[in-house]
Amino acid sequence: MIEGKTFAERLIYWYTERKRDLPWRKTKDPYPVWLSEIILQQTRVDQGLPYWVQFMEAYPTVHNLADASEEKVLRLWQGLGYYSRARNLHATAKYVANELNGQFPSKYSEIIKLKGIGPYTAAAIASICFDEPRPVVDGNVFRFASRYFGIEEDISKANSRKVFERILSEEISKDQPGTFNQAMMEYGATICSPVPLCGDCGFRLDCFAFRAKKQKSLPVKTGKTKVRNRQFHYIVFREGNNFFLNERVGKDVWSGLFDFYLIEGVASEELVMSLIKENWGIDEATLDDVSEPFIHILSHQKIHATFYTMSISAMDVKRLGEKSSLRAYSTEEMLNLPKPKLIVNYLQRIGIT
Numbered sequence: 001m002i003e004g005k006t007f008a009e010r011l012i013y014w015y016t017e018r019k020r021d022l023p024w025r026k027t028k029d030p031y032p033v034w035l036s037e038i039i040l041q042q043t044r045v046d047q048g049l050p051y052w053v054q055f056m057e058a059y060p061t062v063h064n065l066a067d068a069s070e071e072k073v074l075r076l077w078q079g080l081g082y083y084s085r086a087r088n089l090h091a092t093a094k095y096v097a098n099e100l101n102g103q104f105p106s107k108y109s110e111i112i113k114l115k116g117i118g119p120y121t122a123a124a125i126a127s128i129c130f131d132e133p134r135p136v137v138d139g140n141v142f143r144f145a146s147r148y149f150g151i152e153e154d155i156s157k158a159n160s161r162k163v164f165e166r167i168l169s170e171e172i173s174k175d176q177p178g179t180f181n182q183a184m185m186e187y188g189a190t191i192c193s194p195v196p197l198c199g200d201c202g203f204r205l206d207c208f209a210f211r212a213k214k215q216k217s218l219p220v221k222t223g224k225t226k227v228r229n230r231q232f233h234y235i236v237f238r239e240g241n242n243f244f245l246n247e248r249v250g251k252d253v254w255s256g257l258f259d260f261y262l263i264e265g266v267a268s269e270e271l272v273m274s275l276i277k278e279n280w281g282i283d284e285a286t287l288d289d290v291s292e293p294f295i296h297i298l299s300h301q302k303i304h305a306t307f308y309t310m311s312i313s314a315m316d317v318k319r320l321g322e323k324s325s326l327r328a329y330s331t332e333e334m335l336n337l338p339k340p341k342l343i344v345n346y347l348q349r350i351g352i353t
């Protein structure tokens, strides 16, 4: 039984009784709330929680985060993916600490101007921390609202968000907008989930989808994301205790993280070895091992990676230094560098943790 007269009252009643106990829900301070919202984009709560705790321990204030090096921030972020989130987080921390004297803006229209903050995050911070009645619309809200209110807009189209925002603007609690928003997201995550728990749902009697038996067809989403397959050949040059890595730059995945020398494309072991020989005169006799393929899934990419370990000589090291941006790192130094999860997985498989 859900008590209350309006949709908002009933939802907030449910939330107050059933919400998961999460540390960022105990505060209205925008710094921890913002941190949680950025971490939880495209990340499940159980996966994101330890990261939030680590960040709050390492950088308890926005000033601490602003003063950290990007390398340290990326290292702490390692494993969460979507590294542009971490870089934007760091840039915004610097801006808030240095330009705004550590004070977060308090209005949606100002919050949304910050780097890495879109309509969803701006609405979450404005409502939770500053009681501005702005509805949030994330994947969970799309699902719950489309089913309950019977909104049949295609959520893969950019304009649909406005339709949801307009309807939710009428429903949002003016007294507790932050609680309403968190309740919408929580309900979509736990009850009106992809396979909805209609039997446990106190809204079913007036739910459009339940009455029309349309739970499976809502929300409407036509646009399918195309997955790009990529073949990565990583050359792991080793000289004694040293490994050779470089920092990724540019617009491709993992910019700012460190990985081994990469040859991309469909290639055989022979072709990879001949390229190495052509580049640096390093002989295939130095090849120690070729790994089993690793499959690494990103949101729109499937990476098939093979690692070639080569034990090189001091002479080879000189040639490497002359014709690449690779640098030598001891095992310990390498472990402290920010690296893509794929590289961490490989190192774990060969016993380096």
Ligand code: SF4
Binding pocket: 144, 147, 148, 191, 192, 193, 196, 197, 198, 201, 202, 203, 204, 207, 208, 209, 210, 215
């Ligand atoms: S009845 Fe089912 S579809 Fe409707 S809101 Fe509840 S869980 Fe979602």
